[in-house]
Amino acid sequence: MRGLGFSLSLAALLLSGCNMAPKYVRPTTPVAEQWPTGAAYPAPDQSGARAGLTWQQLIANPKLQQVITQMLANNRDLRAAVANVVAARATYRADRAGIFPTINANAAGSRTGGSGAANSIGGYNAVNLGISSFEIDLWGRLRNQASAGFESYLSTQSGMRSTKLSLVQETALAYVTLASDEDLLQIAKDTAASAKRSLDLTQSLLDAGLGNAPDVESAKTVLATAQSDMASATTQVAQDRNALDLLVGAHIDEALLPTSLSDIDGTITLVPAGLSSTVLLQRPDVVEAEHTLKGANYSIGAARAAFFPTISLTATGGFASTALSNLFNSGSKGWTVSPTASLPLIGGTRFADLDKAKATRDANAAQYEKAVQTAFRDVSDALARRGTIDDQRAAQGRLVGAAQKSLTLSDAQYQAGTAAYINVLTAQRTLYSARQTQVAATLADLSNRLSLYTAIGADDTL
Numbered sequence: 038m039r040g041l042g043f044s045l046s047l048a049a050l051l052l053s054g055c056n057m058a059p060k061y062v063r064p065t066t067p068v069a070e071q072w073p074t075g076a077a078y079p080a081p082d083q084s085g086a087r088a089g090l091t092w093q094q095l096i097a098n099p100k101l102q103q104v105i106t107q108m109l110a111n112n113r114d115l116r117a118a119v120a121n122v123v124a125a126r127a128t129y130r131a132d133r134a135g136i137f138p139t140i141n142a143n144a145a146g147s148r149t150g151g152s153g154a155a156n157s158i159g160g161y162n163a164v165n166l167g168i169s170s171f172e173i174d175l176w177g178r179l180r181n182q183a184s185a186g187f188e189s190y191l192s193t194q195s196g197m198r199s200t201k202l203s204l205v206q207e208t209a210l211a212y213v214t215l216a217s218d219e220d221l222l223q224i225a226k227d228t229a230a231s232a233k234r235s236l237d238l239t240q241s242l243l244d245a246g247l248g249n250a251p252d253v254e255s256a257k258t259v260l261a262t263a264q265s266d267m268a269s270a271t272t273q274v275a276q277d278r279n280a281l282d283l284l285v286g287a288h289i290d291e292a293l294l295p296t297s298l299s300d301i302d303g304t305i306t307l308v309p310a311g312l313s314s315t316v317l318l319q320r321p322d323v324v325e326a327e328h329t330l331k332g333a334n335y336s337i338g339a340a341r342a343a344f345f346p347t348i349s350l351t352a353t354g355g356f357a358s359t360a361l362s363n364l365f366n367s368g369s370k371g372w373t374v375s376p377t378a379s380l381p382l383i384g385g386t387r388f389a390d391l392d393k394a395k396a397t398r399d400a401n402a403a404q405y406e407k408a409v410q411t412a413f414r415d416v417s418d419a420l421a422r423r424g425t426i427d428d429q430r431a432a433q434g435r436l437v438g439a440a441q442k443s444l445t446l447s448d449a450q451y452q453a454g455t456a457a458y459i460n461v462l463t464a465q466r467t468l469y470s471a472r473q474t475q476v477a478a479t480l481a482d483l484s485n486r487l488s489l490y491t492a493i494g495a496d497d498t499l
Contacts, residue, residue: 056177058184058338061331067406068314068413072420079424081312088311089495092205095486098304100293101212104285108208111286115204118197125193129186136179173349178342181335188332192325199321201499206491208284209305210484215277216295217480221473222270223297228469229263231444235461236260238452252458259465298479307423308489310416317412320494326401326408333398340391349377415492422485430482433475440468 074081096102109115174180236256242248282288295301310316317323381387444464450456490496 055175055342056180056338057341058177058181058335061334063327064330064402064406066314066318066409068317068410070314071312072310072314073417077421077424079420082309083312084309086309086311087495088309088313088316089493090306090308090490091496091498092490093498095306095308095490096209096304097306098301100295101209101301101304104212104281104289104293105205105208107287107289108204108285109201112204112284113286115197115200118200122190122193122197125186125190129183129190132179132186133183136174136183175348176342176345178339181338181342185332185335185339188328188335192328192332195321195325195328198499199325199494202321202491202494202496204284205496205499206487208281209487211277211281211284212295213298213301213305213480213483213487215274215281216298216301217476218270218273218277219296220298220476222267222274224469224472224476225263225266225270228465229260229267231465232256232260232263235448235465239458248458255458255462259462259469263469298476298483301483302479305483305486307486308493310420310489310493314413314416316493316495317409317416320412321499322494323405323408323412326405330398330401330405333394333401337391337394337398340387340394343387343390347379349379412492412494416489419485419489419492422481423489426478426482426485430475430478433471433478437468437471437475440464440471444468 072078072081092105093102096105236253239248239252239256243250243253278289278294281294318327444461444467447456447460447464451458451461
């Protein structure tokens, strides 16, 4: 038994052997340190506020908050991402278990007998405790494999956070899009009602001999256009609700649905971007790419270790006796130790495996750098929209006001017989288009706020 104890102690000491993985150095971020500036961009934030917001700080609308909470509990893509994290963690635990010896206990017994004059019955009994084919990790192959597995687990965990971040944005955007389509449906209804009044008026004037047929037909075009848009918007609203149900993973209570953008406008906060682009290094997909790169670095260490001898140890210790009653007597003790070493001399895939590990590391480094560049572009694009959207919304509001006033005046002049119907028709079409564009501008503003939240990716509550 002392021999077995010595072997186990030796194995434990050898676990602290060489590590042949190259030292990890994070690649230099291939983007500017500051956000872009120019006519399209807002002035740099000098407040010193922390970049990013949690989704609870981003969204103040209580109905939308309930919808997102429901999504985080039920979305099937998110459930799959969580399951992938659990699987990756189990894989890492299995890889790490190979670093340490597995101790087995077994008991055996046998009986033999013969016939004739030499008839006799013999027996053999044994109880053993030992390790079987334990690889002594002198060169760090197993440790590097386990470390690569750990980085894969961390990468999967960051991937799950990235999935959550995207789903929060997608759910909020689907909610806002539903509200905008409800507004477009209402605008089409309002325009259809206005066009119907104009048609009735022009028809009555024609019947009285005071109007003309072209005015009636022109009035019909506005009405038909609005009615066509009503049908299309009704379909779109239904499809928006279906899309929202799919994201949430359950049917959403009607009371939680928006009826207009006015229900949401002002309840989605503007996300601070900060001054430095280094915040992107904490974005979940960038963190995911870096863990993948670190894992590839460890895989090089495992491939390098394969060039050195593999040393395995088999050892047992226990009791053996021909008589069961004497099995645990002091004279029944025994032990064996069987170390083995192997090294491929010719052939094998060691060089190819090392080349593959290095190439994979280089590819992952490029993918990490691309992830940083993509993140920088995402924020830059969102800031470019942010710098002009307020001016666009203000101008669009003035346009709607002017178009509404033009229609009122044109309609009054037409009824007084001092203006042609073409003025009313033009004013109706202008107002209809202006109101639709105003909805689009509001949607663009709210969508931009959500995009900036995801682009910065600094939500540490997910």
